[in-house]
Amino acid sequence: MGGGIHGVAVARDAALRGLYVLLAEAGDLASGTSSRTSKLVHGGIRYLENGQFSLVRESLRERAILLETAPRFVRPIPFLIPHYRGSGRSPFIVEVGIRLYATLARGGSAAARPLREHHHLTPDEAIAREPGLDPKDLLGASTYWDAQMEDARLCVAIATDAARAGADIRTYTRVTKLSNVDGTWRARLRDQIEESVSEATARVVVNAAGPWADEVRGMAAEPGPLPPAVRTTRGTHVVVPARGLRQAHLLSARRDGRVFFAVPWGEHALLGTTDVDDATAPERIAPPAEDIRYLLEETRHALPELVEGVRPVRAFAGLRSLLRGKGVVPWANPREHRILADGTLITLVGGKYTTHRSLAERVTDLVAERLEKRAGPCRTATTPVAPDRERSVEELRSTRRERFTAQPGLSVGEADVAFAVREEKARRLEDVLLRRTRLWLDARAIRAAAEPVARWMTAELEWSESRRQEEIRRVVEPLEDEERRIEEAMR
Numbered sequence: 001m002g003g004g005i006h007g008v009a010v011a012r013d014a015a016l017r018g019l020y021v022l023l024a025e026a027g028d029l030a031s032g033t034s035s036r037t038s039k040l041v042h043g044g045i046r047y048l049e050n051g052q053f054s055l056v057r058e059s060l061r062e063r064a065i066l067l068e069t070a071p072r073f074v075r076p077i078p079f080l081i082p083h084y085r086g087s088g089r090s091p092f093i094v095e096v097g098i099r100l101y102a103t104l105a106r107g108g109s110a111a112a113r114p115l116r117e118h119h120h121l122t123p124d125e126a127i128a129r130e131p132g133l134d135p136k137d138l139l140g141a142s143t144y145w146d147a148q149m150e151d152a153r154l155c156v157a158i159a160t161d162a163a164r165a166g167a168d169i170r171t172y173t174r175v176t177k178l179s180n181v182d183g184t185w186r187a188r189l190r191d192q193i194e195e196s197v198s199e200a201t202a203r204v205v206v207n208a209a210g211p212w213a214d215e216v217r218g219m220a221a222e223p224g225p226l227p228p229a230v231r232t233t234r235g236t237h238v239v240v241p242a243r244g245l246r247q248a249h250l251l252s253a254r255r256d257g258r259v260f261f262a263v264p265w266g267e268h269a270l271l272g273t274t275d276v277d278d279a280t281a282p283e284r285i286a287p288p289a290e291d292i293r294y295l296l297e298e299t300r301h302a303l304p305e306l307v308e309g310v311r312p313v314r315a316f317a318g319l320r321s322l323l324r325g326k327g328v329v330p331w332a333n334p335r336e337h338r339i340l341a342d343g344t345l346i347t348l349v350g351g352k353y354t355t356h357r358s359l360a361e362r363v364t365d366l367v368a369e370r371l372e373k374r375a376g377p378c379r380t381a382t383t384p385v386a387p388d389r390e391r392s393v394e395e396l397r398s399t400r401r402e403r404f405t406a407q408p409g410l411s412v413g414e415a416d417v418a419f420a421v422r423e424e425k426a427r428r429l430e431d432v433l434l435r436r437t438r439l440w441l442d443a444r445a446i447r448a449a450a451e452p453v454a455r456w457m458t459a460e461l462e463w464s465e466s467r468r469q470e471e472i473r474r475v476v477e478p479l480e481d482e483e484r485r486i487e488e489a490m491r
């Protein structure tokens, strides 16, 4: 259950090992937390502060695997940490952390080896690297490497591979009832678009519902309720025009010492994230004006030119589902995952995108054990992700030639849309606009592309005129709400 990164990773691993898999996702693939991240495959340098060494080591190992197996979706990116007098962490402590980070990254694939490089920069060298840095009180900077990812597109590619390996992947299919009769799970599935209902049976259920995981455990609890396992915290991001930003930055917020990122994405830059306890129902999570203000104000201290007088072109929020921990403040809550096994109901709690593969491997081992079935060995550490994708899209281009460019670097082709519908389970307009292209970066690009993409999807899916209009409305209305929130933050 759940077509976020964890659900699809388990589906792919299990299908590659020869297990029979049905994955039900209530919305689109990656429509939950898995498209609202900082889009980094990272060891998590800041977790060193909390002594989470094994998590960092595992994350760095997984970073190396993803750079090797999914280079189309994950690429190295250099980071800069500016040091300012009287604020943030001491440069000495940061340097020690970076050295430790590089040491923990030892070994790994050839693709990951250059990522161990790190330097200390004088103020002049730092400004030469990033002319937009505020020179006032700048003591210097440290550099290190991590990786940037297309989160939703990676999730979709893994789901597509799972389907190729034999998994039955059903999107817009909500599990509305789950009961166990004589050792067999029975699930009622509701297709959210067709409004049809069907049933499925399974011997083992994997609950990969992220922030909905407690709700699913509640659904399955017979006879008594299972205790809540999840702490949900809200993370907001904003996108602003890049204004020549050259580097990715790890910045410290002056008001609370939290770290956050400013990362270039072509002509845009992604700023985030926040970390605030939030018990809102996951489907209603949205970025409040105060989060947007926080990110703009805190970025201004180091990169004033990036945000001065700027109106964000996107703002979105996601919910972390953290293992309920002892950390008082959300950002000190452990990021480690936990696998909860209630008989043949296996629930994933916590975890990071970066470690989805290794978590899926452990879960699939456990599924095989519960099935008392010999499954094949795990192959995901060496199997490339969607190796033939580009060739398949290229083939479609011979007959699907139209292309729409919304802005420099933000375009979509008729062939991309055909591939998304035929192979990548796109069923709604928003699936293509928000999670299968880079258009998510700018609300203006999403709006501009809505008409041509709806036209191409209509041809693929034979939509009626009223359905086409409904699809456009479903894209535009949330953007209007988002724009109102941005407007409120700018007042």
Ligand SMILES: Cc1cc2nc3c(=O)[nH]c(=O)nc-3n(C[C@H](O)[C@H](O)[C@H](O)COP(=O)(O)OP(=O)(O)OC[C@H]3O[C@@H](n4cnc5c(N)ncnc54)[C@H](O)[C@@H]3O)c2cc1C
Binding pocket: 001, 002, 003, 004, 005, 006, 007, 024, 025, 026, 027, 028, 029, 030, 031, 032, 033, 034, 035, 036, 037, 038, 039, 040, 041, 042, 173, 174, 175, 176, 208, 209, 210, 211, 212, 216, 233, 234, 235, 236, 273, 317, 318, 319, 320, 321, 350, 351, 352, 353, 354, 355
């Ligand atoms: C703000 C933020 C930034 C982050 N940044 C990073 C980062 O840069 N790098 C990193 O490694 N990690 C990052 N993370 C963590 C990472 O995003 C999450 O660990 C990961 O996306 C969680 O995926 P998931 O599959 O568990 O949950 P989700 O992606 O939320 O998926 C759960 C799915 O279950 C479905 N579902 C729920 N109920 C049902 C039902 N009844 N029937 C069927 N389906 C159902 C939902 O529709 C949903 O799609 C970030 C998290 C947040 C919140």
